[in-house]
Amino acid sequence: MNQHDRAIEVAKEQGKVIIFQSSRNACGNCTFMSPKVEAICNDSAGKIVWVKVNVDECEQVSFKDMPQGGGLPMLKVYANGKLVGTCGGCAEDKLKQICQEGMNMA
Numbered sequence: 001m002n003q004h005d006r007a008i009e010v011a012k013e014q015g016k017v018i019i020f021q022s023s024r025n026a027c028g029n030c031t032f033m034s035p036k037v038e039a040i041c042n043d044s045a046g047k048i049v050w051v052k053v054n055v056d057e058c059e060q061v062s063f064k065d066m067p068q069g070g071g072l073p074m075l076k077v078y079a080n081g082k083l084v085g086t087c088g089g090c091a092e093d094k095l096k097q098i099c100q101e102g103m104n105m106a
Helices: 003-013 028-043 092-106
Strands: 016-024 050-054 074-079 084-087
Touching: 003 016, 003 074, 003 084, 016 028, 016 092, 028 050, 050 092, 074 092, 084 092
Parallel strands: 016 050
Antiparallel strands: 016 074, 074 084
């Protein structure tokens, strides 16, 4: 089991939603969204955990897994071990909606 799958399993066992953010240090949108993702997690009263992955440093993250028209940052939300939704770029409202759906499932 790789680290990605293990993190999803641990979040499932703990009844938490997990956000995976694939980003790059030199990505302006990634820098913009990181504090937004952190705020969503902080506002969730511990129900959401955040894992940020630098795609330049982690070989397990692949651009082929990103939805068409996505881009960085790519945000994937999981609840109960299942993918709830994805969003790319600076889609803060969409991320909030997906996280709420995840919290309703967890």
